[in-house]
Amino acid sequence: MDDLGAQEQAVLDLITGNPFAGQQDIAAVLGIARSTVAAHIVQLVNKGYILGRGYVLPTSKRMVCVGGAVLDRKYHAKKDLILETSNPVDGYRSFGGVARNVAENLARLGVDISFVSIVGDDETGRSLVRHLRDLGADVSQVITTTERPTAEYAAILDRNNDLVLGIADMEIFDLFSSSYLDRFWPHLASATWVFIDCNLPAATLAALISRKQGARFKLAVDTVSSPKSARLPKDLTGIDLLFTNHDEANTMLGMTDA
Incomplete structure (x- = not known):
């Protein structure tokens, strides 16, 4: 873990061994101030080595x-489309x-x-x-x-399956x-x-x-x-x-x- 300093690595090793270790306990083992442990933990969270108080360790390859x-709606015209009136379609919806x-x-x-x-x-x-x-x-x-x-997207397609109109919210x-x-x-x-x-x-x-x-x-x-x-x-x-x-x-x- 090349992006970790020696103390960060030591803190991570202790948390890995006991995710419920307190900061004061970690400080006592390493012989450093609790505030220093807290600063290292913040950096470990920011770098993704732990997920926060708990301390929850991330799963690999996540x-x-x-x-x-979005909800997608598609309407396929059964006949030639006629504007300004109702047209029969086959409707489909998917995510x-x-x-x-x-x-x-x-x-x-x-x-x-x-x-x-x-x-x-x-x-x-x-x-x-x-x-x-x-x-x-x-x-x-x-x-x-x-x-x-x-969010929703709706598409109207003609008999040849070509897009006539698409609308999106x-x-x-x-x-x-x-x-x-x-x-x-x-x-x-x-x-x-x-x-x-x-x-x-x-x-x-x-x-x-x-x-x-x-x-x-x-x-x-x-x-x-x-x-x-x-x-x-x-x-x-x-x-x-x-x-x-x-x-x-x-x-x-x-x-x-x-």
Whole structure:
């Protein structure tokens, strides 16, 4: 553990042996002040070696997905669409959101996965969270709010399966401010990989990417769409893996196709 000092390592070894050891006990064993032990523990939490008072040690190879959680609705026209009147369709609904999709796939693969997002205090949000929980994902860090409903996306497709109209209510993600990072940071810092998507506000993305540079985990980012890719900061230092496509990359770089 090259990022630990000798005393930090000694404190971690004692906590590993007895997670319920008190700071004064640790100080007595090491012959240092209790305040010094407290400072080392803060650094161990920030670096992800422990999760906080308890002291809870992180599980190995745990992944965290942070970002969009959405109800997707798709309507496939049975006949040629006629504007300004009712049209017969086949309707489908499923749970979506890039980060949520990744979390579900990893859970199905048996990965130790945790999901962090924000949903409304409604049946859609409760169903979405319950679905992931039933797959084995940790959803204890999902925020529930009464300020906005759970995000929804609806698409109308013609008989050829081409998109005619798409509408989205995603304002709930604007509530996921950078202030939440302090609440979640021990959870993120103790992960092996953290995956985030650009459904998060620009300020939150910038704060997380900047703060990650002092942490141990690897960071993967998905740009989601061309407009949302512009939310990433110009300086991408701290991102270990970037998922993007041609159009999204052009938007990030301020380029246009000739």
